[in-house]
Amino acid sequence: MFSFFNGIESWFVEVKENFFWLPTFIKGAIIVSLLAIAGIFLAYLNMLLLRAVKYFQDRRNEPVAEQIDVLMLEHMVQQDIFDEKQPPALNEFRKLPLHHKWGRELLVQKILHYRRNFSGHVADLSRSLYIDLGLHQYAQQKLSSPNPKRIVEGLSELFNMEITVEEKVVLPLINHHNRYVREMARCYFAKCSAEHPMDFLQEISKPLLAWEQFELFRLVTQRTDIPVPSFARWIDPAYHPSVISFCLKLAAHFQQFDAIPAVMSMLKSENLELRALSINSLGKLMALEAELELVSMYEEQPLSCREEILKALGRIGSGRQLDFLRSQFLSSEDFEIKKQAAKSIVNHKALAQLMLQQLQAQSVGQHHTILQHCLNPLIKY
Amino acid sequence: MKRILIIEDDTFMARAVNLILGKQGYNITIAQNGKEAIGHMEGGDFDLIITDLMLPFASGLELLSRLKRNQLKKGTPVMILSAITNEKTVLDGFDLGADDYLKKPFAPSELVSRVNRLVQQVQNVY
Numbered sequence: 001m002f003s004f005f006n007g008i009e010s011w012f013v014e015v016k017e018n019f020f021w022l023p024t025f026i027k028g029a030i031i032v033s034l035l036a037i038a039g040i041f042l043a044y045l046n047m048l049l050l051r052a053v054k055y056f057q058d059r060r061n062e063p064v065a066e067q068i069d070v071l072m073l074e075h076m077v078q079q080d081i082f083d084e085k086q087p088p089a090l091n092e093f094r095k096l097p098l099h100h101k102w103g104r105e106l107l108v109q110k111i112l113h114y115r116r117n118f119s120g121h122v123a124d125l126s127r128s129l130y131i132d133l134g135l136h137q138y139a140q141q142k143l144s145s146p147n148p149k150r151i152v153e154g155l156s157e158l159f160n161m162e163i164t165v166e167e168k169v170v171l172p173l174i175n176h177h178n179r180y181v182r183e184m185a186r187c188y189f190a191k192c193s194a195e196h197p198m199d200f201l202q203e204i205s206k207p208l209l210a211w212e213q214f215e216l217f218r219l220v221t222q223r224t225d226i227p228v229p230s231f232a233r234w235i236d237p238a239y240h241p242s243v244i245s246f247c248l249k250l251a252a253h254f255q256q257f258d259a260i261p262a263v264m265s266m267l268k269s270e271n272l273e274l275r276a277l278s279i280n281s282l283g284k285l286m287a288l289e290a291e292l293e294l295v296s297m298y299e300e301q302p303l304s305c306r307e308e309i310l311k312a313l314g315r316i317g318s319g320r321q322l323d324f325l326r327s328q329f330l331s332s333e334d335f336e337i338k339k340q341a342a343k344s345i346v347n348h349k350a351l352a353q354l355m356l357q358q359l360q361a362q363s364v365g366q367h368h369t370i371l372q373h374c375l376n377p378l379i380k381y
Numbered sequence: 382m383k384r385i386l387i388i389e390d391d392t393f394m395a396r397a398v399n400l401i402l403g404k405q406g407y408n409i410t411i412a413q414n415g416k417e418a419i420g421h422m423e424g425g426d427f428d429l430i431i432t433d434l435m436l437p438f439a440s441g442l443e444l445l446s447r448l449k450r451n452q453l454k455k456g457t458p459v460m461i462l463s464a465i466t467n468e469k470t471v472l473d474g475f476d477l478g479a480d481d482y483l484k485k486p487f488a489p490s491e492l493v494s495r496v497n498r499l500v501q502q503v504q505n506v507y
Contacts (some may be wrong), residue, residue, distance in 0.1 A: 110393075
């Protein structure tokens with residue numbers, strides 16, 4: 001072993017003395033090797049340090065975690081089984097090291113774990129314990145942290161414990177530069193805002209992502225304490241396009257017929273996607289009053305909007321535009337247009353029975369195949 | 382004293398269920414993973430098995446099918462206690478022979494009444 005280290009030392013001395021005389025590629029190789037060795041050494045050192053810190057943290061936390069478990073089981077779970085409706089024994093919990101940040105974090109983690117796993121009285125008790133111990137104040141303090149991760153932690157805590165904080169504190173976070181903070185703040189609003197869970201939409205200046213829209217939709221449908229808001233308010237070109245598209249979908253989903261004029265105003269939108277979505281929503285809302293406008297704008301529209309118009313006419317199904325649909329089916333050069341027109345004729349059901357019989361009798365080749373396809377109730381698309 | 386095997390990898394939840402059912406006079410054995418559970422099942426008879434679905438080494442559904450294949454243990458009722466709430470998993474659980482499915486979050490009193498009913502049913506049959 002001694003001779004091994006001796007060998008390395010003499011190699012280093014030799015390299016040091018002759019370094020400037022060595023060819024450039026050898027110099028480069030030596031520098032890269034030394035950097036790699038130093039990097040590996042630092043990485044291992046970092047891992048060792050992190051593991052040591054984690055080990056000491058776990059050793060410190062273990063007895064407190066045990067104590068918290070016992071307290072929670074005794075004072076909360078047991079109450080539910082024996083139907084004792086008493087507030088949690090605060091004095092017992094105050095004996096925990098809550099003056100230390102790690103002690104509070106540990107307790108909060110346990111309380112959140114309780115909320116996730118137990119319902120009913122235990123969940124209510126864990127919330128009141130959280131509030132009575134003033135832990136929500138620490139969560140609120142996290143909202144003003146410069147570290148986005150801390151803000152998300154604070155928001156997530158308040159979200160899960162359903163604690164309402166002043167709107168002016170959370171509102172600036174919905175347009176935060178960090179996307180995770182933005183998403184959490186928006187979800188927080190939808191779940192915890194007392195009366196106007198969707199009012200934050202008018203403040204949005206950064207896009208609402210697809211999954212965020214889905215999550216917000218889920219949260220809105222879960223709110224049974226307030227009526228579903230009228231989404232027509234935000235179907236306005238003044239708002240962010242992603243907000244308009246979200247509200248168009250929701251207005252159609254909740255069948256908010258009072259939104260029809262607002263949706264119709266979006267037919268003139270320069271944004272192609274929004275225009276197509278507005279047409280789609282009008283169809284889903286079965287907006288009879290939009291039928292003529294849809295037909296009159298048809299010729300100037302690109303393919304995607306034309307398809308949506310045909311689809312919408314099928315959904316509205318008044319029967320007044322059957323001739324228009326037939327002419328599109330017979331005269332259009334585009335396969336998708338033909339198919340959509342045929343599907344919309346079929347969607348008219350009894351109103352289009354005679355027309356369908358005539359078309360079936362007259363059509364040959366591609367027209368016949370499309371009609372057969374659309375008439376098959378087992379084929380959705 | 383009736384014996385219950387709890388298969389749960391979350392130590393805290395296992396302890397909570399242990400406390401809840403222990404207070405009702407049941408004798409509780411805890412297994413933290415599939416392998417441990419199989420050992421316990423082979424080693425002794427239980428009046429009820431409560432299992433989570435997401436477990437290390439062998440999932441709750443695997444355990445269930447293994448248990449129901451074993452003729453000796455065929456009569457042991459099994460309750461699934463899981464946070465997985467999708468319809469397919471619930472149906473898979475029942476298809477494999479689970480007698481009850483309690484979704485997390487749950488109320489401790491609900492767990493107690495479901496366990497009492499399952500144990501009572503077995504008592505009435507045998």
